[in-house]
Amino acid sequence: MSGTRPLVRRAATAVAIGFAVVTLLVHIDQGAPLQFLILETTLGALFLIAGFVAWERRPEVLTGPLLTLSGVIWFAGGYAATALEPQASIAWGFERYYDPILAFLALSFPGRRLVSPAARLLVGGLVVTFAIRTAFRFAFACACAPAPLDALAHESVLIAAEAATSAVIVVLSLGVAVLCVRRVATASPAAKPILRPVATAGILAALSAAYDAAELSFGIVTGQPLNALPDPWSEVVSWSIFVAVAMVPLGFMLGALRLHLRHGAIAPLALELDKGSDAAGLERALRSALGDPSLSLLLKDHDADVWRSSSGATTVVPLQTPGRTVTLLESNGEAIAAIEHDEALAEDPGLVAAATAVLRLAVENERLAADLRKQLDEVRASRARLVDTAQAERTRIERDLHDGAQQRLVSVAMMLQEALGEARRESPHSPFVQRLDDTSDELKSAIDELRELARGIHPALLTEEGLGVAVAALARRASVPVEVNVDLDGRLPGPVETTGYYVVAEALTNVARHARARSATVTVAMNGDSLEVEVADDGQGGTDVGRGTGLRGLADRLDAISGRLEIISPVGGGTRLRAVIPCA
Amino acid sequence: MRVIVADDSAVIRQGVVRILNQDGMDVIGEARDADELISLVATLHPDVVVVDIRMPPHGNAGLVAAERIRDEYQGVVGVLVLSQYLEPDYALRLLGAGMGGVGYLLKDRVADPSELVDAVKRVASGGSAIDPSVVGELVRARRREDRLHRLTERERMVLELVAEGRSNRSIADRMALSIKTVEASIATILSKLGLEPDPDDNRRVLAVLAYLDPGRAGI
Numbered sequence: 001m002s003g004t005r006p007l008v009r010r011a012a013t014a015v016a017i018g019f020a021v022v023t024l025l026v027h028i029d030q031g032a033p034l035q036f037l038i039l040e041t042t043l044g045a046l047f048l049i050a051g052f053v054a055w056e057r058r059p060e061v062l063t064g065p066l067l068t069l070s071g072v073i074w075f076a077g078g079y080a081a082t083a084l085e086p087q088a089s090i091a092w093g094f095e096r097y098y099d100p101i102l103a104f105l106a107l108s109f110p111g112r113r114l115v116s117p118a119a120r121l122l123v124g125g126l127v128v129t130f131a132i133r134t135a136f137r138f139a140f141a142c143a144c145a146p147a148p149l150d151a152l153a154h155e156s157v158l159i160a161a162e163a164a165t166s167a168v169i170v171v172l173s174l175g176v177a178v179l180c181v182r183r184v185a186t187a188s189p190a191a192k193p194i195l196r197p198v199a200t201a202g203i204l205a206a207l208s209a210a211y212d213a214a215e216l217s218f219g220i221v222t223g224q225p226l227n228a229l230p231d232p233w234s235e236v237v238s239w240s241i242f243v244a245v246a247m248v249p250l251g252f253m254l255g256a257l258r259l260h261l262r263h264g265a266i267a268p269l270a271l272e273l274d275k276g277s278d279a280a281g282l283e284r285a286l287r288s289a290l291g292d293p294s295l296s297l298l299l300k301d302h303d304a305d306v307w308r309s310s311s312g313a314t315t316v317v318p319l320q321t322p323g324r325t326v327t328l329l330e331s332n333g334e335a336i337a338a339i340e341h342d343e344a345l346a347e348d349p350g351l352v353a354a355a356t357a358v359l360r361l362a363v364e365n366e367r368l369a370a371d372l373r374k375q376l377d378e379v380r381a382s383r384a385r386l387v388d389t390a391q392a393e394r395t396r397i398e399r400d401l402h403d404g405a406q407q408r409l410v411s412v413a414m415m416l417q418e419a420l421g422e423a424r425r426e427s428p429h430s431p432f433v434q435r436l437d438d439t440s441d442e443l444k445s446a447i448d449e450l451r452e453l454a455r456g457i458h459p460a461l462l463t464e465e466g467l468g469v470a471v472a473a474l475a476r477r478a479s480v481p482v483e484v485n486v487d488l489d490g491r492l493p494g495p496v497e498t499t500g501y502y503v504v505a506e507a508l509t510n511v512a513r514h515a516r517a518r519s520a521t522v523t524v525a526m527n528g529d530s531l532e533v534e535v536a537d538d539g540q541g542g543t544d545v546g547r548g549t550g551l552r553g554l555a556d557r558l559d560a561i562s563g564r565l566e567i568i569s570p571v572g573g574g575t576r577l578r579a580v581i582p583c584a
Numbered sequence: 585m586r587v588i589v590a591d592d593s594a595v596i597r598q599g600v601v602r603i604l605n606q607d608g609m610d611v612i613g614e615a616r617d618a619d620e621l622i623s624l625v626a627t628l629h630p631d632v633v634v635v636d637i638r639m640p641p642h643g644n645a646g647l648v649a650a651e652r653i654r655d656e657y658q659g660v661v662g663v664l665v666l667s668q669y670l671e672p673d674y675a676l677r678l679l680g681a682g683m684g685g686v687g688y689l690l691k692d693r694v695a696d697p698s699e700l701v702d703a704v705k706r707v708a709s710g711g712s713a714i715d716p717s718v719v720g721e722l723v724r725a726r727r728r729e730d731r732l733h734r735l736t737e738r739e740r741m742v743l744e745l746v747a748e749g750r751s752n753r754s755i756a757d758r759m760a761l762s763i764k765t766v767e768a769s770i771a772t773i774l775s776k777l778g779l780e781p782d783p784d785d786n787r788r789v790l791a792v793l794a795y796l797d798p799g800r801a802g803i
Contacts, residue, residue: 413695
């Protein structure tokens with residue numbers, strides 16, 4: 001959407017104002033009557049103001065510059081009433097050139113081009129007719145021409161040309177007025193409020209042009225003024241025409257402002273999107289922003305070639321039909337959404353583009369969020385699997401140690417003992433016997449250590465006897481007296497018991513290492529569908545999850561199974577560690 | 585003495601058989617899993633069974649079979665469980681209501697033939713045999729709570745031997761004391777701990793172990 005740059009716009013407006021001021025001064029200098037000065041300046045100024053406003057608001061279309069140009073032409077027309085030459089002749093030659101310009105603006109609004117063939121025919125006809133009239137005026141009656149044809153000799157030709165062009169202008173202008181009426185009448189509900197002020201301006205401008213041309217034509221043919229009504233009716237007609245013409249620039253200005261207001265409706269749309277609305281909410285916001293209650297929003301599923309309506313039902317993207325337009329939203333070359341809407345909206349591409357840009361952000365944002373959610377779910381599932389796998393691995397290692405290495409070492413110890421017995425019988429005092437004895441002791445220590453190791457990796461007691469017994473065993477081995485309160489009804493799922501066990505084990509390890517506690521309490525009980533494990537001590541407190549890998553690992557483990565870990569550990573106030581483990 | 589040995593490891597099973605044979609015991613059957621053990625006991629009527637806690641078909645099937653034999657052949661078949669686990673809970677579970685004729689020994693004791701033989705004999709004669717390490721773990725837990733500090737060092741040692749299921753005679757031998765002294769010492773210990781004197785050795789073992797195990801109160 002390219003528009004003129006602000007500097008260019010304002011410079012052009014300044015030049016136009018300068019021209020108006022100069023023209024006004026010329027009129028004063030020429031001794032023009034006050035009423036003429038006021039009326040002439042008021043109407044011209046209205047065009048310049050409307051041009052400026054429209055240009056500022058919608059720099060992407062021609063409304064602004066063409067209204068400004070119309071104002072300039074208006075002021076230029078004033079020279080026709082002066083005695084100055086060649087200004088008066090030139091002004092007369094280019095008289096009312098704003099008529100085809102206003103016809104173009106009225107019929108092209110809010111777009112940049114004339115869409116219908118009828119409009120092109122009428123505006124083109126007006127331009128050609130005005131050009132022919134100018135040609136005749138310069139050829140036969142201009143003081144500016146280097147060698148004007150003999151006016152007297154050709155007066156009948158000039159008169160005929162004036163009458164003919166005026167008649168054509170009357171017909172074409174009435175045609176423009178009819179077309180304006182028809183545009184409003186056939187416009188969609190979305191387009192009507194926008195079109196109405198501009199169409200009204202167009203009708204008034206066309207009627208004014210038709211009246212002016214008719215008056216000229218009538219005067220030439222009959223030699224009588226068209227407005228031959230007695231006073232005050234003649235005055236009333238003149239003033240009505242004046243007011244009507246004054247309405248023209250105001251109408252165009254209002255049209256531009258209404259369009260701009262609609263662009264302003266994008267802001268509420270953005271707010272609506274910011275709230276994270278669902279598809280139906282988006283559709284409502286779009287309808288209100290674009291002023292098209294018939295609009296429907298379609299969203300394409302993320303990873304599938306499936307389109308859904310705002311209600312979520314699968315659908316297909318509708319084809320363009322007469323009166324309806326489908327605007328596709330693409331992201332990275334892939335269609336992500338579509339808006340099916342009133343064709344009239346396409347005439348204001350800026351509005352639709354702004355709305356779709358905002359919508360694209362929302363849809364892309366939602367897609368990214370969905371991607372992220374999916375990835376997060378995958379990471380969670382994978383982390384839970386890792387925990388499960390690690391646990392299965394620990395259980396397997398514990399089993400292998402008991403059934404394999406430990407069993408084997410016990411066999412070895414047994415055989416060594418037999419050998420030792422034999423050696424003692426053979427030579428009881430040999431240093432060899434002593435060494436075998438030492439070896440046997442070492443082996444027993446190794447077996448003890450291996451048993452401790454296996455229990456640390458995963459206690460068989462937990463697998464075989466359950467959480468209550470295993471927790472009691474932990475408490476028994478703890479460094480301080482531990483009161484155990486277990487209230488469980490039977491066994492829990494393996495991962496739940498294992499997690500609960502490690503919570504108690506880690507907590508009691510921390511009590512031994514850091515707490516300087518005299519005693520601790522372990523409470524294990526179900527609360528709804530969750531297992532709650534609490535370990536409290538009367539030590540120095542000041543523990544936090546960040547310190548040490550044990551609690552951190554515990555928190556991670558709980559997180560992986562959607563549980564949670566709370567640690568309340570005020571300095572000097574003991575430590576209370578509470579874990580909630582979901583059993584589902 | 586007629587013994588059945590049950591262990592899924594052939595090496596250990598044979599080792600145990602050798603040790604028992606050397607002491608003149610008669611090993612009348614060997615079982616590789618819990619089911620085989622149960623059927624052998626039913627057909628061979630042994631005086632005592634030596635059972636691995638961990639046997640096919642699942643985890644602690646040996647312990648389950650041992651409990652079943654204890655209940656079904658109470659006072660007839662002694663049950664000694666050999667275990668990899670230093671877990672007092674298993675020992676206490678095996679002691680049941682304190683009827684005697686049961687023992688819980690760590691498996692490494694097979695490398696100490698006299699300990700194994702002694703335990704088998706005690707269990708066979710209706711006594712109890714609890715591994716010193718298991719008793720030691722319980723005693724450590726209790727000492728933390730200062731309760732055992734009321735005992736002298738000698739009294740504590742006597743207490744541990746009582747907990748292992750040893751008779752007054754055996755304790756007297758081990759500590760080189762007269763049997764009178766041991767009896768007096770045990771009376772003092774039980775009184776200091778607030779336990780009722782019990783003429784039945786097995787119930788005495790259970791009472792002492794239960795006293796020693798602080799964790800069980802809350803379960």
